[in-house]
Amino acid sequence: MLKRRKRLPRLSGLVLLVGALLVVPVSASPKRVMSLNLCTDQLAMTLAEPDQLVSVSFLAREPSLSMLHEKAQRYPVNHGLAEEVFLENPDLIVTGTYSLHNTTAMLKRLGFHVEEFSFAQTLETIPGEVRRMGALIGQEKRAETIADDFTRELEAIAAGQCGKAPTMIAYDQNGIASGRGTLADSVIRAAGFANLAAEMDIVGVAPFPLEQVITAQPDVINVNVGHTAPTLGEYVPRHPAIAALPDTRIGAFVPEGSLSCGTPSVIEAVRALVALRAEIAPCPGSATQ
Missing domain, CATH: 3.40.50.1980 (Nitrogenase molybdenum iron protein domain)
Structure with missing residues (x-):
């Protein structure tokens, strides 16, 4: 009986600990997102909360390249340098698969959370890229709405051709x-x-x-x-x-x-x-x- 009484407090503590772990989310939405690539800039600016995105690439402000160049004026810009990332200390870095390989590899080795996006070559791939970015930054609902609207408009355009x-x-x-x-x-x-x-x-x-x-x-x-x-x-x-x-x-x-x-x-x-x-x-x- 004495041994059983000694085990009960430990068992109760273990149950409470497991319960607490179940309540805590597996991964919280990143509060500081940094984009190092023109295309991830535009995806992030489309989906992120204004104070969630801390920096975009300098190309995001270029009218000949970026449809969101006016919106990009609100954000500090970076040139994809590792030193700039260290100063910002983001929770999540998004970039392109063709962008600054040395910087990307270094950041991964140093333990930063880096997600790479390939260049979307067709309209059909865009909804998936939107949903992926939405999931990464905790904006799934907004991403789903945008992706669905995009797909429906393309379907309507296709149906109206002759x-x-x-x-x-x-x-x-x-x-x-x-x-x-x-x-x-x-x-x-x-x-x-x-x-x-x-x-x-x-x-x-x-x-x-x-x-x-x-x-x-x-x-x-x-x-x-x-x-x-x-x-x-x-x-x-x-x-x-x-x-x-x-x-x-x-x-x-x-x-x-x-x-x-x-x-x-x-x-x-x-x-x-x-x-x-x-x-x-x-x-x-x-x-x-």
């Missing part, structure tokens, strides 16, 4: 075109266009000869707006031979920076091209006829 798809090419400086497997290709197809580069077996981002563009005479050529530091390569998409194509629409038809990253903001590029398609190839009986 007729033969007009041809289009995303043509950049030095005569570079976006072919199969690129975010631009995914956006072009979602908006109801046929990507000329993809149809001519271009995979990824690759040179597309000016002569082929002239011969194919696409319905639309999308070019980027001028950069702050002009180069001779920028004149290739604006060559006089292209400008002379009689029935080709040439211009910057998608918002600046909208094709840089696979984030929910890319829906703005799809919407812009959907409106363009409705203008040049309206469905029978539509109001635009």
Whole structure:
């Protein structure tokens, strides 16, 4: 009997300890999140609470790259340096798989919680990236709403398409075109266009000869707006031979920076091209006829 009485207090304490562990959450939401990559910047700014995100990369403020460049003005910027991370001492670091490998490896070795995101190459991958970021920063409900809205809008756009798809090419400086497997290709197809580069077996981002563009005479050529530091390569998409194509629409038809990253903001590029398609190839009986 005496031995049993001695064990009871210990057993009670163990039960209380187990109960307390069950009540405590497995992992609390990070209070200090730091982003070192342009694309994770935009995902984090979309989902995080204002005081939860402590720093974004300096590229987040660049209008030609970031759809959220105005929102990025609210946050301190970093250049992806380990020293900057040490000073901020974040609970969570989010970055890209192609960003500053040495810094990422060092931070992991030093015990920082680092999560890497790959560059989303298609519209279909974006909802998953949104949900993953939401889960990491404790914003699951907000992420689910954004991801669902994004998917539903794409489905509605696809359901409203009709007729033969007009041809289009995303043509950049030095005569570079976006072919199969690129975010631009995914956006072009979602908006109801046929990507000329993809149809001519271009995979990824690759040179597309000016002569082929002239011969194919696409319905639309999308070019980027001028950069702050002009180069001779920028004149290739604006060559006089292209400008002379009689029935080709040439211009910057998608918002600046909208094709840089696979984030929910890319829906703005799809919407812009959907409106363009409705203008040049309206469905029978539509109001635009």
